Amino acid sequence: MADVPGPLSAFIVGEIRRARGSAGMTQESFGRAAGFSASHVSAVEGATRALTIDFIKGADRALSNGGLFERLATKFGTPSWFLPWLDAERGATQLRYFEPNLIPGLLQVEHYARTVLRTVESLTDDEVEQRVEARMSRQAILTGERRPQFVAVLDEAAIRRTGDGLGGIMAQQVAHLVAMAELPHVHVHVIPIGSGLHIGLSGPFALARSSEGVWVGHLENQLGGDVIDKDDEVATLQARWESVRNEALPRRQSIDLLKEVESHHGPQ
Incomplete structure (x- = not known):
């Protein structure tokens, strides 16, 4: 697990x-x-x-x-509603993540993950630390022997987020994004703020392709999440993926934008 x-x-x-x-x-x-x-x-x-x-x-x-x-x-460990998706994620040969507001969990650094989890007021300090450790452990799929092709599309607002105490954390987080995006099996694409409204702003989602070629999706909301495995619903998510991917900058231009944002956030 x-x-x-x-x-x-x-x-x-x-x-x-x-x-x-x-x-x-x-x-x-x-x-x-x-x-x-x-x-x-x-x-x-x-x-x-x-x-x-x-x-x-x-x-x-x-x-x-x-x-x-x-x-x-x-x-x-992790909420039960998320466990079926993690089983799909771990066995995937291809992963696609879209996030309009946050950095995907597989690309988060520890300090950023802790800050995000602390916004959930119902979690105790111990539970936050357990979930941070779990999230860091989960990232091993991107560095193991059977690394999936990983493609993430982010909204520029997610990487430019500022606030009290966030400067150093975001600088570290964006630097990590740059390092990960340089890996051959990891692709990070950014949708510029100037793109205006697009279908992805309705919420984050993810897609995973198994070694058998079967796609499943995942949707999160304020109360939990759902694994999507019905053909018509998966097809809808794939169409939305194509839409948000087409809104994003190419890989190299996205890395250049990440580096520009990194310099904006400044040193830790």
Whole structure:
């Protein structure tokens, strides 16, 4: 589970393994009840295969524990509504993100992520730190061996945001965007403020293409988010992607604009 910090993921796997043993279940019998093969169970327990929300839900079913492990993952890792998307994100060969107001989580630096998460008043300080750690861990997909092609379209307003205490954070954040945008598999495109109104201003969205060639989308709102997998709805998101991508500057011009904005924000 890429969204859950390593120690938490290892803790949940360890607790599942102990609960399986206490129930007198072999990996094979546990797998049958959870909906996974014995080899899959062995790989998860041996940390050679990622822990996913589907596996956690299967473990809860097999152990009849009322959803204990899913609650643990949600409480100390990431909201449950986001977990299915993270499974799609982690296995994607192509990722497309559009953000009109913020920097996408996969491109955020730690200080920026912490500042954004602190705007959620219901989160405690510990929960903010847990989610920052989770977000930083999630970014490993962009530097691992199976790196997806990653394309992000941002509105210029997102990179020019200012305010008390934001100057140094935004300078660091935009410098990171420049560094990431120079990588061959990462493309960052900026929609200039002068472009005026466009369809993307209605909200952020993302698209992920699996190794089987299947696209799924993700929509966020103030209360949560949804994975979009119906063909007609995915097609609508793909059409909107083409629209916002066409509003954005080419890759090199976008990097030049990022560098100009970086100098505007000044030193940390």
